[in-house]
Amino acid sequence: MTDTTAAANRAPKPDSILRKLGKAILLMRESRIGMFGAFLVLFWVMIAIFVPLLPLHEPLTITRGSSLMPMLSTDPTGAFHWLGTDDRSRDILSRLLWGSRLVLFWATAATLVAYTMGMLLGVMAGYKAGWWDEVISFIGNVLLSFPLLVLYLVILTSFGANSSAGQWLKAALGVDSAVIAGIMIIVAVMFGTAPQVARIVRGLVLDLKTRDYIAAAEVRGESPLYIMLVELLPNARGPLIVDACLRLGYVTITIALLGFLGLGLPPPDPDWGKMINEARAWGSNGMNAMLWPAFAISTLVLGLNLLADGIREISLRD
């Protein structure tokens, strides 16, 4: 195994990434459910990327006189609103599509940070064992004993953008409070998710480290860091890819959820959870402004879940 990776490193690799991706897509075709999931996810990713090019109204401009319009209506200035407008006369379709950017960006960033942290801690706990394992596992158990949302509530209300800690960070970094809110969300998600990832990785590593190629690497005199990052982690990737996909779904829900609870990104950014929360106050007028973000988040999460199912199905088949 180590020989082949070493050989692959030495050999010229003109098309490795592209070919791998192509292979993955070909494999994906074998799972209809996975294909459908991939299609849903790609749909939202495409929208998030290309939304500035779409012929939409401004998502943030507030005008007067055409608030809370129903679907498929034309306002007094002659502008057409596919999904109607919200209480500040902003176009709902435009806010919905721009919202995909926020949700996808922050969810991906938070998942990446949490995953990196979790993998590093997990591989340390699994490979180094002893005290490392005790300490990391204990901290993980403490964090996992919190119901997730309670943990997020405690972190974000005590250290969020509006707290003194948040204000201090804002002054220190000199950035927007929206960025601080995003960073705090990432930190909160990291505390909630990294222990779960670490636990999975630790389990995988405990199994992997008894393999011959690890012994070979140790005999070769490789440093523990090299063994952990180059030998162990890449070989644990199979189950981790599926888990990452599911985890991204949970984090997406979390981001929208925090928006719904008023702990997410500050207004006026069009965050799906916040859109639902705002529309809740408008009674039956808000039904339309509430339903679309609900569908949006459900389809995105459904896509990620189905994609994870597809990948699992294919990886089990091989």
Added chain:
Amino acid sequence: MILIMLTISFILFLIFESDKLNVATKVLGEYSLLDQRLLWLEQNGYNDPFITRYVRWLFNFIQGDFGKSIQFSAPVSKLVGEHLWNTGILAFWVFTITISISLVLGVLSGIAEGSFRDRAITVFSVLTTSMPEFASATIFVAIFVFWLDILPGTSPFASGFRWNEIVLPVLVLVTYNFGYYTRMMRASMAEVMTSQYVRTAILKGLPYRRVVMRHALRNALIAPFTVMVLQLNYLLSGVIVTEVFFSYKGFGLFLYQSAMFGDIYAIEACTMVAVFVAVLSQFISDVGYTVLNPRIRFS
């Protein structure tokens, strides 16, 4: 388990009460004078060393004295009790209904792995699990409140307990949770159905129904049981969202309101209760697993 609870209580105390001037501000309000705050700190023993304060707080806490809620001006323990009772009713129905549905669906799809029925159930459960509580709540409110107009959209229990006010919260939580349980049950059932004792039972001519109910189901229940109890932790997160959505006067809403208001003593108490429930469920899951599985019990 106790070590974890102690660690968490210490962390919480550190987060909320290490800045004592902040505590005084929260209790006396934004517009109190600095002198008043200092006096309050003096009177309430906040000038003692941190560790002394922590130990005193912990002892009061264990004895059930959680302090007084700033937001509602009532003892926190009484408020927590009332709200927990309402959440208990909600959780009871959610748990009962979820488990019944997932048991039936899980067995139905698990005994015929790969069939059309299995596929349909699997897809359906993925679909419902992909709808976060606030999304499905929105959709249900649209259908049952605005369109059919047969259920109330909020559940404040303004005039005592009302059955029709609890239907939507239960529906929302069941929708989100049953998919996961169903998949657990299905996986476990499918595995048991391929085991040798089930094959023996079928070959020996027992009626299929009897094989499923007597031989397979009992053994298939062990693995999902632990997961279901552990799920309590996640259920609680969902309960917070659902209660906030429907203004259901339960523990989740109370926790949320306290956290948003900065009601220090109430958050401390609520978080500790929530963590206690989570840790307890972990313990029950471990014990239950041993009791259910003779192979572990006798080894």
